Amino acid sequence: MFTYYLDLARRSLRRTPVLTGLMVLAIGLGIGASMTMLTVLHVMTDDPMPGRSAQLYTPHLDPLPLDHKRRGDGPDPTADLTWPDAMALLAARRGVRQAAMAGGSLLLRPERAGLRPFYVAGRYATADFFALFGVPFERGGGWSAAADAADAQVVVLSDALARKLFGAGNAVGQTVHLGEHDFRVIGVTADWAPKPLFYADQTGTQYSDADLFFLPLSVAVSQKFQVSGNQSGWGKGDSMSLTSANMSWLQFWVQLDTPAQVAAYRQYLVDYSAQQKALGRFQRPPTNAKLYGLMGWLAHENLVPNDVDLQLWLALGFLFVCMLNIVALLLAKFLRRGGEISVRRALGARRRDIFVQLGIESALIGVAGGVLGLAIAQLGLWSIRQRPDDYARLAQMDVPMLLGTLALAVVASVLAGLLPSWRACRVAPALQLKTM
Amino acid sequence: MRTPNQSAFHKGTATMQIKPILSALRKHRLATLLIALEVALACAVLCNACFLIASRMEAMNIHSGVDEAALAQITLDCDDCNANDVNARVLSGLGKLPSVQSVSVINAVPFGNHAGTAGITLDAAGQHSGGVVDFYVAGPGSFEALGLQVVAGSAPAQGDFQAVENFLPADASVWVTRALAGHLWPDESPLGKEFWMGKYHFRVAGVLAHFARPGGGEGGPSTREWSVFVPALPGKQLTNNYLLRADPAHLQQVLRDARAAIASIVPEAVLDQQASRTIGELRDSYFQADRAMAGILVGVIVALLLVTALGIVGLASFWVAQRRKQIGIRRAIGATRGDILRYFQTENFLIVTFGIALGMLLAYVINAVLMKFYELPHLPLYYLPMGALALWVLGQLAVLGPALRAAAVPPVVATRSV
Incomplete structure (x- = not known):
C-alpha cells in the first residue's frame, strides 16, 4: 500500500510542478534557516567532555560579607x-x-x-x-x-x-x-x-x-x-x-x-562553610555553598550570547511562517481533488486510507524540502564560519544534526499536511460524484 | 466598442465587487485565514527587524568627535620599563618618521580598549552619584591631534597638564562632553562646576561637542558620550599608549612605518598587534558583530517576504485554476478583463489588509517581548504604516501574475464542460 501511495503522491506532485516547487522551496528555506541556528546552539551547548x-x-562557596552589594x-x-x-x-x-x-x-x-x-x-x-x-x-x-x-x-x-x-x-x-x-x-x-x-x-x-x-x-x-x-x-x-x-x-x-x-562532598562544603563561619571568616549561611x-x-x-538566542527565535519564527504557507497551499491542493478522493471513497477506501495517502504526499514534500534545507543550512553555516564571532569556527553539522534536519523537515511537512488531509478526507463522496 | 451605458454598468459592479469577494472568501475561510496569518507574521517581523536594524545602524553611525581618518594608535606592553625614558624615545622616534603630524601620549582612544572607566560623584562626600564615565587621560598635543571641538570655555593651556597620581591627576581642570554636561547639570552652565571620583577632584574648564567613550556606555546609547578629557603629563602612570596623527592619505603607510620603527626605538617593549591600528580599523572591528547581525536581519526580512510572496502566488494561482469556469461565465456575461484583474487584486488587498491589522497587534507583542529580554526601546509608531505599505505592495505584486492569467481566461470556457 505504501509504495502505491508513494506512486500516487509522486504523480500528484508532478501534475502541479510550480506549486510543488513553491512548497519545497518554502520548507527548504524554513528548515535551512532554523537548522543553521539550531546547529549553532547545538555546538555551543554541547558536552565539552563526553564520557567524563x-x-x-565545581564547588562554590560564598565568602562575601553580609553587606556586600x-x-x-x-x-x-x-x-x-x-x-x-x-x-x-x-x-x-x-x-x-x-x-x-x-x-x-x-x-x-x-x-x-x-x-x-x-x-x-x-x-x-x-x-x-x-x-x-x-x-x-x-x-x-x-x-x-x-x-x-x-x-x-x-x-x-x-x-x-x-x-x-x-x-x-x-x-x-x-x-x-x-x-x-x-x-x-x-x-x-x-x-x-x-x-x-x-x-x-x-x-x-x-x-x-x-x-x-x-x-x-x-x-x-x-x-x-x-x-x-x-x-x-x-x-x-x-x-x-x-x-x-x-x-x-x-x-x-x-x-x-x-x-x-557527590552527596558527601556537598555536605562537606556546607560543613566547611559552617566551620569558616564559626571562625568568623564567612558571614552568610553555610547552605549558600553549592x-x-x-x-x-x-x-x-549561560554562555549563549543574546544575539544567537534572537537569531534562533527569528529562524524558528521563519519556519513557522513557512509551515503556514504550506498548510494554505496543501489545503488548496487537496480540496481541489474532491473528485479523485470521492472516486476512491466510492471504490471502498476508508477515510483513514485517504488520510494516510495525503499524509504520505505531505511527507514526500518534506523529504524534498529537507534535502534542499540541508543544502541551505550548509550555506548558512558556511556564512557563520566567516563571521568574527567567538563561536564561529565551531559551526559544523554533525551526523545527528544532519539526520535531525531531514526528520524536522518531514515532521514539519506532515504537521502542515494534517489539517488539509483531515479536511480533504471529510468530503462527502456522493455530493462530489454527482457534480462530476 | 463600449457604449456609455455599458461603462456605467461596469463602474457599478466595480464598487459592488467587495461583497461577492467576501462571500467567496468565506467559502475558503481556512486558506484565507492562513495566508492572512502569514501576512500578519511577516508584517510583525518586518517592523521589528527593521527597527532592530535601524537601532544597530544608529549605534554604528555614532559621531566619535575625533578626526578618525587622520589618527592611529600605537600600544606597547612594557611593564618593567622606565616609563619616562620610553615615552621620550617613542615621542621623538615616531615624530621623526615622514608624514607624521604629531605624536602624543593618551591612555585610550575611541573604539579601543577602555582604560579609565570609573563612577563619579557630584559631592566630595560621595553621596550623589553622577554615573559611570570614561576618563581620557592625555598628554600635551593630544587635544589638538584628536581634533576635539570646544563649544564652551577654551582649549587646554600648557599649565593644565599635571602629573598623574595613580591613574588621574589629584586635582585637575577637565573638559566634558555636551552629553555628559547635560546629564550632570541639565539646566545650568557646566563651566566651573565640580565633581569627584573618590578623592580626586575635577573642575570643568570646557565643554566638547562630541567625544565618544572607548567602549559602549554601560547605561545604553544615551551614555555613549559620557567622556571626560583630563590633561596630564606623561610619566610612570601615563605611558605605553600613543596617538599618532598623520595626513589621512598617508596614514596606513605611517602606521606601517611606526609599527616597524618601534622594534628599534624601544627594543625592550612588545608591540600590541591587536591594538596598534588606525582608529578607522578599530571602529570597523568594534562594530563587526553589529554589522553581521544587521546583515542577518536583512536576510531574514528578504527570506520572509519571499516566502510570503510565494504563498500568495501559490494560493492565487490555485484559486484562478479552480475558478476558470466561473471566470469564463463572468466574461461571457459581460465582465471585462479589467474586471477579472481587479477582482483578484481586490481579493488580495482584502486578505492582506486583514493580515496587516493582525500584524500590527503582533508587532507590538513581539516588541514588548524584545524589550523585556534585549533592552530595546519602544517600536516607534511610524514603522507600522511603513510595514503595512510594504506588504500591500508585495501582495499586489505577488497576485499580479495569477490575476493576469485569470484575466486571460477566454469567455468560451463557460461553454465547455469540466
Missing part, C-alpha cells in the same frame, strides 16, 4: 574561589581527584631566531589537572604534587606552541623563557581544547580560546604572575594580593564518581 562530564563537579552587570564574585578556600579544599582531598586553576597570559621570549617576543595564554594549575580532565600527552607528562609543593619551574606545552618554538624536534627537556623566568618543558599535550573551555573563568571568549601552556599554580602565585579573568576583591585591608582571603579568582574542579560521593555538575555549571553560566 558526569563525574566533574554586587554591581548589576558585574561578574559574580562567588563564581570563583579565594586562595585559602581553594587550598583548603585541595588539602582535604574529599574528591577522587581535584585541582585548582586560573588563566594567565605571559610574555614568551623565544630563543629561536626570527621569532619576536609574544604573549601566550595558558593555565596555572595544580598537579591533578591532567588526570582530572584526562589531558592526552604527545610526549612526557604532567608534574607531581611534590613539584607543586616545591614551586618547581616546569611547564607543559600544547602541541601547537611546542611546534612553533621547537619545530618538529622533541620539546621535552628544553627550556622556555616565560614571564621573565626559565621553565623546563616536561610534557607536550596532544591536540586538546574542550569547547567551550568550561574550566576557564567566565569572562573570557570560551569557544575560541585554548590553553597553550600549563604551569604549577604555586609558581604563578610566588612569582606574582599576571592572572587573566575576573578577580573580585571585597572587604577592607588586603584584597589585592593573590593569596588574600578577600579576593576570589581561582576555578576549582573535582572528580566524584558515585552519587554517594556544587555544580559540569553541564549544570554551563547552564548556570
Whole structure:
C-alpha cells in the first residue's frame, strides 16, 4: 500500500510542478534557516567532555560579607574561589581527584631566531589537572604534587606552541623563557581544547580560546604572575594580593564518581562553610555553598550570547511562517481533488486510507524540502564560519544534526499536511460524484 | 466598442465587487485565514527587524568627535620599563618618521580598549552619584591631534597638564562632553562646576561637542558620550599608549612605518598587534558583530517576504485554476478583463489588509517581548504604516501574475464542460 501511495503522491506532485516547487522551496528555506541556528546552539551547548562530564563537579562557596552589594552587570564574585578556600579544599582531598586553576597570559621570549617576543595564554594549575580532565600527552607528562609543593619551574606545552618554538624536534627537556623566568618543558599535550573551555573563568571568549601552556599554580602565585579573568576583591585591608582571603579568582574542579560521593562532598562544603563561619571568616549561611555538575555549571553560566538566542527565535519564527504557507497551499491542493478522493471513497477506501495517502504526499514534500534545507543550512553555516564571532569556527553539522534536519523537515511537512488531509478526507463522496 | 451605458454598468459592479469577494472568501475561510496569518507574521517581523536594524545602524553611525581618518594608535606592553625614558624615545622616534603630524601620549582612544572607566560623584562626600564615565587621560598635543571641538570655555593651556597620581591627576581642570554636561547639570552652565571620583577632584574648564567613550556606555546609547578629557603629563602612570596623527592619505603607510620603527626605538617593549591600528580599523572591528547581525536581519526580512510572496502566488494561482469556469461565465456575461484583474487584486488587498491589522497587534507583542529580554526601546509608531505599505505592495505584486492569467481566461470556457 505504501509504495502505491508513494506512486500516487509522486504523480500528484508532478501534475502541479510550480506549486510543488513553491512548497519545497518554502520548507527548504524554513528548515535551512532554523537548522543553521539550531546547529549553532547545538555546538555551543554541547558536552565539552563526553564520557567524563558526569563525574566533574565545581564547588562554590560564598565568602562575601553580609553587606556586600554586587554591581548589576558585574561578574559574580562567588563564581570563583579565594586562595585559602581553594587550598583548603585541595588539602582535604574529599574528591577522587581535584585541582585548582586560573588563566594567565605571559610574555614568551623565544630563543629561536626570527621569532619576536609574544604573549601566550595558558593555565596555572595544580598537579591533578591532567588526570582530572584526562589531558592526552604527545610526549612526557604532567608534574607531581611534590613539584607543586616545591614551586618547581616546569611547564607543559600544547602541541601547537611546542611546534612553533621547537619545530618538529622533541620539546621535552628544553627550556622556555616565560614571564621573565626559565621553565623546563616536561610534557607536550596532544591536540586538546574542550569547547567551550568550561574550566576557564567566565569572562573570557570560551569557544575560541585554548590553553597553550600549563604551569604549577604555586609558581604563578610566588612569582606574582599576571592572572587573566575576573578577580573580585571585597572587604577592607588586603584584597589585592593573590593569596588574600578577600579576593576570589581561582576555578576549582573535582572528580566524584558515585552519587554517594557527590552527596558527601556537598555536605562537606556546607560543613566547611559552617566551620569558616564559626571562625568568623564567612558571614552568610553555610547552605549558600553549592556544587555544580559540569553541564549544570554551563547552564548556570549561560554562555549563549543574546544575539544567537534572537537569531534562533527569528529562524524558528521563519519556519513557522513557512509551515503556514504550506498548510494554505496543501489545503488548496487537496480540496481541489474532491473528485479523485470521492472516486476512491466510492471504490471502498476508508477515510483513514485517504488520510494516510495525503499524509504520505505531505511527507514526500518534506523529504524534498529537507534535502534542499540541508543544502541551505550548509550555506548558512558556511556564512557563520566567516563571521568574527567567538563561536564561529565551531559551526559544523554533525551526523545527528544532519539526520535531525531531514526528520524536522518531514515532521514539519506532515504537521502542515494534517489539517488539509483531515479536511480533504471529510468530503462527502456522493455530493462530489454527482457534480462530476 | 463600449457604449456609455455599458461603462456605467461596469463602474457599478466595480464598487459592488467587495461583497461577492467576501462571500467567496468565506467559502475558503481556512486558506484565507492562513495566508492572512502569514501576512500578519511577516508584517510583525518586518517592523521589528527593521527597527532592530535601524537601532544597530544608529549605534554604528555614532559621531566619535575625533578626526578618525587622520589618527592611529600605537600600544606597547612594557611593564618593567622606565616609563619616562620610553615615552621620550617613542615621542621623538615616531615624530621623526615622514608624514607624521604629531605624536602624543593618551591612555585610550575611541573604539579601543577602555582604560579609565570609573563612577563619579557630584559631592566630595560621595553621596550623589553622577554615573559611570570614561576618563581620557592625555598628554600635551593630544587635544589638538584628536581634533576635539570646544563649544564652551577654551582649549587646554600648557599649565593644565599635571602629573598623574595613580591613574588621574589629584586635582585637575577637565573638559566634558555636551552629553555628559547635560546629564550632570541639565539646566545650568557646566563651566566651573565640580565633581569627584573618590578623592580626586575635577573642575570643568570646557565643554566638547562630541567625544565618544572607548567602549559602549554601560547605561545604553544615551551614555555613549559620557567622556571626560583630563590633561596630564606623561610619566610612570601615563605611558605605553600613543596617538599618532598623520595626513589621512598617508596614514596606513605611517602606521606601517611606526609599527616597524618601534622594534628599534624601544627594543625592550612588545608591540600590541591587536591594538596598534588606525582608529578607522578599530571602529570597523568594534562594530563587526553589529554589522553581521544587521546583515542577518536583512536576510531574514528578504527570506520572509519571499516566502510570503510565494504563498500568495501559490494560493492565487490555485484559486484562478479552480475558478476558470466561473471566470469564463463572468466574461461571457459581460465582465471585462479589467474586471477579472481587479477582482483578484481586490481579493488580495482584502486578505492582506486583514493580515496587516493582525500584524500590527503582533508587532507590538513581539516588541514588548524584545524589550523585556534585549533592552530595546519602544517600536516607534511610524514603522507600522511603513510595514503595512510594504506588504500591500508585495501582495499586489505577488497576485499580479495569477490575476493576469485569470484575466486571460477566454469567455468560451463557460461553454465547455469540466
